[in-house]
Every structure is written in structure tokens, then in C-alpha cells.
Amino acid sequence: MSPTIQFTDATHGQTVTDPNAPTDPGTAKAQYPGVNGVNGHVPPQSEFDYLVVGGGTSGSVIAARLSEDPDISVAVIEGGPTDVGLERVLNLQNWINLLGSDLDYDYPTVEQPRGNSHIRHSRARVLGGCSSHNTLISFRPFAEDLDSWAQLGAKGWDSHTLQPYGSRLLLQTAPVHLKDRNTTAKAWVESCSKALGVPVIQDFNAAIAYNGGLPNGGVGFFPVSYDPHNMRRSSASVAYLHPIMDKRNNLKFFFETWAYGLVFDEKDPIKVIGVKVKSGQNGEEKVIKAKKEVIVCAGAFDSPKLLMLSGIGPKSELEQLGIKSVIDLPGVGENLQDHPESIIMWRARSSPKETVMTSDAGLFVRTDKSNPDPRPNLMFHIYQIPFTDNTERHGYEKPEHAVCMTPNIPRSRARGKVSLASSNPLDKPLLNFRYFMDSEDYDSKILVEGIKLARKIAKTAPFSSLIEDEIAPGPNVQTDEEIDEYARKVHHTVYHPSCTTKIGGDDDPMAVLDERCRVRGAKGLRVVDAGVFPTLSTVNPMVTILMVAERASDLIKEDLYE
Known part of the structure; x- marks a missing residue:
């Protein structure tokens, strides 16, 4: 039997409103018409071979690949609307206006004693997931990132095995087009390169995947998945689902439908046979069944949340919340990782018009060349707009025009946790990233070094001629201690939560999944999203997620056909 889940008043100050309801539920069907699927109710066919929970970055790939066989039925359960015809999503240049919108789950963090407790973690509530929400910076992973997974027990996920999947991806990815490169970014x-002695990289992905990585660091324009002709996204949904949504009768979509629990077989209590969902204006509750498997692709927050609500997770914690333990897996929700960043900002004379998404170029630095690890340990984005969400709170000015550098930590040593606030599915999960709580203060030292290097770059022509005074932290903040205090209190996230349902070996008690993405101790259940990473990739993880989903789809098909 499935654990009983009660919908009661939400706790921790969180709303009891269904987080998946559109802004105007009464017009949901007209605004977001179903494509080979439905909005707001479950159709007569409620049993499929495979259920994909979450139509995001990984779910789009899984659904497309499994439905290639016309004899296999696949259903996608997506909490948000379709992105088909949704211009505010499809236009990449509008990405920043999606943050905090009705298409954002907008998760808060718990108190961070050494970090910024005001961070809101944006998670997309729309088909395509965060690939429909983010800037679509599209890096291939470093070989060392993947090889470290194998060393940590994720057999079969090494670079030799996984890297070729990058060539299979359907997204339209290339360095920012020459027409979209503005004077500010080019000068930067x-x-x-002049200030730090790093090479200018023409194609980051070519360097990372085929030419030995970035042992000397590098600076250049980002690889981005978009169509330069019309600035449209080449997201996971656009690339994998749009071409097939109205053509494959074996692929169905449940939009505006929220999965809140797994259903277990009464005769085999560890076998998952379906998903409990709520849909429509009235919160209609139904069960959609899976004849073969349920594949959870809800992301590093909501996948562990769904498992724990269903009784899969740390037994003692679940029982304290009144949830019956079905499978005791202490690693569910643990190992949470992210890319924290800080910010330094200058007043600019103008804001360039030529841009893809206002953050078109990046810098990688190896600050410690004595370390044998050839990967960079410091990364920068440059924003050609005032990026003041966290500085204004501390009294800093918001100038009309600004340039910001955001140093971030590619391999943070902080390890956090996702846990349940209660047994109520409407409560958002508790996110404790434990920012800057690593024992050796490695993370904060990286940001201090980043602020110092940013100032060095700002003094170097031609970029120096395009900026004026330093707004934040300002010239009075000079010592390492002062920079450290500033960098942590205004720090932000690059929105890369991961590693909360990690793949691991049989000897790892915290491993949630085996090497085929199957949930340990369960039958008919897999997880495929950023949560499966043992460690977060050095670079923006979207492409790595897509590659993982491509390989996972192969593994699922192998298990089906063989």
C-alpha cells in the first residue's frame, strides 16, 4: 500500500495554494492548449507503459527517446503548461523576466549562518523545465568531472562512456553569434586575457570535449543553445518534443498536473505501479498507472521530495513526520550541491543593445597552478546590466547602467540537504545548502580571490574605458576579511542544485540509485535528472543533464528489449 498523504494547512509560512495552478486557472485551457494531451483533467487512458514525472530538461529527452517505438506508450506528467506558442518562454532574451513569475516555483532557502538567507531558487514550471527558463549556456562537461563519478562508484558514467552522448544532443548549440557580440563583452x-594571461577561447566546447580542457584557463563567448536568426530558445522541449508532440499517438502529456505520491503494488510492496496526481481547477485527484516503469525527472528538489512523501528516504526522518517508511534510503535528499557566486559591480556609461541574454561571455581561471587538477577552480560571468537583487538589500545603489562580474565556485565543497517540511505535499521542501560551511573555508577564499582578480581586470584597457566608479563593494572594502564578509552576504546562486539522489556503488550506504538509475530497493522506479550526479560538474550542468538522460534512455531500452 502507498503511504497515506493528507493535504492539510501548509506549514513554515508557505501557501496551501496548488503551486502548479496557472495565474488565471479559468483560462488555462484556452491559454495553454494541450498537445496530444490534456490540461486540467486526466483522460480516459490512464495507464501507460512508462510514466515520466516532469517534462523538464531530462524528462523531455526520456519521453522523446522512449516513444520512438510506436508500440511503447509514454505519458509525461508536467506540473506547468506547455511552452508551445508561449512567446515569453521561447524568446531567450526574456529569461530574466521569468524569474519569480507564475512559471517559477520560487523556492526559499532555510537560514544560512554564513551565507545569504534571502536567496530564492528558481525552478521552472513549464514544459522544458529549466531549459525553458535559464540562459541556455551549454557547456560539455570536463573529462575529470565524469571520471570522478566513476571513481566515486558510478560505474559506467566515466568520460569515455558518457562524453560521446554530447554529440547526440539535438539542441542547436554554438558560441554566441558574431552579430550578437557587443562592445562591452568584447572589451572584457x-x-x-591581458590582465590574467589566459588564452582567448573561440569554442569552449571544442576545448573541453576534444582538446584537453582548460589547463591554462580561458576567456571567451559562451556556447549557447539558440537560433541567432530569431533569438528563440533551442531548449530540451523545443529540440526533443516540439517536432513530435502532434505526430506520435503513443506520447501523451498531462499539463498542469502535479504528482504528489507514488503508488505501490499491494501484492509487491516495493514495486511502483503508478503516480498519484492532482489536476485542474478543483484539484482533481487521480492515479495514473505504469505497466513497466515510473521515471522521476522532477529535478534535484522535487525528485527527492516525491520519493520521501512516498516513503522512500531516511526512515527515522519520515516516521517523525508521520510518513510510513517503505524503503529506508538515508541518502535521499543528502549531498545537495550548487555553484555559489558573488558579485562586483561598476557604473557603466551605457547598456549595450547587442546581446543574447545579457551575460554572453565567461572566464575560467586556475588560481593554484601547483594543484595537479587541470580544471579551473574559479569562473566568472559578466552581466551588462545592473544585477542588484542582493546588493540593494544592503544599501548599495542601483545605477541606471552597470557592468557586473560574478565570480563563482565551480567545485564548491559545501554539502547540503533537501528535506521535507511536513507530510503535506503542498509544503515546499526545506533547502539547506550549508553555504560556506566547509571546514577549510575553501569556498569563501575562492570568492575573495575572484573579487581581487575582477578589480585587476577592471583596471585593464580596453574594458577600463567603459566603466566608471565601483558601486559594490566599493573602494573602501579592501582587506581579505572585508571582501570575505561582503562576498558572502551578497552572494547568490547560479541555479544549479544537484546530487540529491546520487548514483553510487553497492558499498555506498548513501547511494540512492544503482548504475542504471534504478532506485535501490525498489522495483519499476528510476530517477533521471541533476540529482543523479555524484558531484556537480565544474561548468553549467544543463548539457551534462541532457547527456545523462540520453544514456539513461539507452539503459531503459536495453532493460526493455533484452
């Missing part, structure tokens, strides 16, 4: 690239 030149000044970074």
Missing part, C-alpha cells in the same frame, strides 16, 4: 574578453 580582451582585458581578461
Whole structure:
């Protein structure tokens, strides 16, 4: 039997409103018409071979690949609307206006004693998931990132095995088009190279995947998945689902439908046979059944949340919340990782018009060349707009025009946790990233070094001629201690939560999944999203997630056909 889940008043100050309801539920069907699927109710066919919970970055790939066989029925359960015809999503240049919108789950963090407790973690509530929400910066992973997974027990996920899947991806990815490169970003690239002695990289993915990585660091324009002709996204949904949504009768979509529990077989209590969902204006509750498997692709927050609500997770914690333990897996929700970043901002004379998404170039630095690890340990984005969400709170000015550098930590040593606030599915999960709580203060030292290097770049022509006074932290903040205090209190996230349902070996008690993405101790259940990473990739993880989903789809098909 499935654990009983009660919908009661939400706790921790969180709303009891269904987080998946559209802004105007009464017009949901007209605004977001179903494509080979439905909005707001479960159709007569409520049993499929495979259920994909979450139509995001990984779920789009899984659904497309499994439905290639016309004899296999696949259903996608998506909490948000379709992105088909949704211009505010499809236009990449509008990405920043999606943050905090009705298409954002907008998760808070718990108190961070050494970090910024005001961070809101944006998670997309729309088909395509965060690939429909983010800037679509699209890096291939470093070989060392993947090989470290194998060393940590994720057999079969090494670089030799996984890297070729990058060539299979359907997204339209290339460095920012020449027509979209503005004067500010070009000057910054030149000044970074001059000031720090790093090479200018013409194609980051070619360097990372085929030419030995970035042992000397590098600066250049980002690889981005978009169509330069019309600035449209080449997201996971656009690339994998749009071409097939109205053509494959074996692929169905449940939009505006929220999965809140797994259903277990009464005769085999560890076998998952379906998903409990709520849909429509009235919160209609139904069960959609899976004849073969349920594949959870809800992301590093909501996948562990769904498992724990269903009784899969740390037994003692679940029982304290009144949830019956079905499978005791202490690693569910643990090992949470992210890319924290800070910010330094200058007043600018103008804001360039030529841009893809206002953050078109990046810098990688190896600050410790004595370390044998050839990967960079410091990364920068450059924003050609005032990025003041966290600085204004501390009294800093918001100038009309600004340039910001955001140093971030590619391999943070902080390890956090996702846990349940209660047994109520409407409560958002508790997110404790434990920012800057690593024992050796490695993370905060990286940000201090980043602020110092940013100032060095700012003094170097031609970039120096395009900026004026330093707004934040300002010239009075000079010592390491002062920079550290500033960098942590205004720090932000690059929105890369991961590693909360990690793949691991049989000897790892915290491993949630085996090497085929199957939930340990369960039958008919897999997880495929950023949560499966043992460690977070050095670079933006979207492409790595897509590669993982491509390989996972192969594993699922192998298990089906063989």
C-alpha cells in the first residue's frame, strides 16, 4: 500500500495554494492548449507503459527517446503548461523576466549562518523545465568531472562512456553569434586575457570535449543553445518534443498536473505501479498507472521530495513526520550541491543593445597552478546590466547602467540537504545548502580571490574605458576579511542544485540509485535528472543533464528489449 498523504494547512509560512495552478486557472485551457494531451483533467487512458514525472530538461529527452517505438506508450506528467506558442518562454532574451513569475516555483532557502538567507531558487514550471527558463549556456562537461563519478562508484558514467552522448544532443548549440557580440563583452574578453594571461577561447566546447580542457584557463563567448536568426530558445522541449508532440499517438502529456505520491503494488510492496496526481481547477485527484516503469525527472528538489512523501528516504526522518517508511534510503535528499557566486559591480556609461541574454561571455581561471587538477577552480560571468537583487538589500545603489562580474565556485565543497517540511505535499521542501560551511573555508577564499582578480581586470584597457566608479563593494572594502564578509552576504546562486539522489556503488550506504538509475530497493522506479550526479560538474550542468538522460534512455531500452 502507498503511504497515506493528507493535504492539510501548509506549514513554515508557505501557501496551501496548488503551486502548479496557472495565474488565471479559468483560462488555462484556452491559454495553454494541450498537445496530444490534456490540461486540467486526466483522460480516459490512464495507464501507460512508462510514466515520466516532469517534462523538464531530462524528462523531455526520456519521453522523446522512449516513444520512438510506436508500440511503447509514454505519458509525461508536467506540473506547468506547455511552452508551445508561449512567446515569453521561447524568446531567450526574456529569461530574466521569468524569474519569480507564475512559471517559477520560487523556492526559499532555510537560514544560512554564513551565507545569504534571502536567496530564492528558481525552478521552472513549464514544459522544458529549466531549459525553458535559464540562459541556455551549454557547456560539455570536463573529462575529470565524469571520471570522478566513476571513481566515486558510478560505474559506467566515466568520460569515455558518457562524453560521446554530447554529440547526440539535438539542441542547436554554438558560441554566441558574431552579430550578437557587443562592445562591452568584447572589451572584457580582451582585458581578461591581458590582465590574467589566459588564452582567448573561440569554442569552449571544442576545448573541453576534444582538446584537453582548460589547463591554462580561458576567456571567451559562451556556447549557447539558440537560433541567432530569431533569438528563440533551442531548449530540451523545443529540440526533443516540439517536432513530435502532434505526430506520435503513443506520447501523451498531462499539463498542469502535479504528482504528489507514488503508488505501490499491494501484492509487491516495493514495486511502483503508478503516480498519484492532482489536476485542474478543483484539484482533481487521480492515479495514473505504469505497466513497466515510473521515471522521476522532477529535478534535484522535487525528485527527492516525491520519493520521501512516498516513503522512500531516511526512515527515522519520515516516521517523525508521520510518513510510513517503505524503503529506508538515508541518502535521499543528502549531498545537495550548487555553484555559489558573488558579485562586483561598476557604473557603466551605457547598456549595450547587442546581446543574447545579457551575460554572453565567461572566464575560467586556475588560481593554484601547483594543484595537479587541470580544471579551473574559479569562473566568472559578466552581466551588462545592473544585477542588484542582493546588493540593494544592503544599501548599495542601483545605477541606471552597470557592468557586473560574478565570480563563482565551480567545485564548491559545501554539502547540503533537501528535506521535507511536513507530510503535506503542498509544503515546499526545506533547502539547506550549508553555504560556506566547509571546514577549510575553501569556498569563501575562492570568492575573495575572484573579487581581487575582477578589480585587476577592471583596471585593464580596453574594458577600463567603459566603466566608471565601483558601486559594490566599493573602494573602501579592501582587506581579505572585508571582501570575505561582503562576498558572502551578497552572494547568490547560479541555479544549479544537484546530487540529491546520487548514483553510487553497492558499498555506498548513501547511494540512492544503482548504475542504471534504478532506485535501490525498489522495483519499476528510476530517477533521471541533476540529482543523479555524484558531484556537480565544474561548468553549467544543463548539457551534462541532457547527456545523462540520453544514456539513461539507452539503459531503459536495453532493460526493455533484452
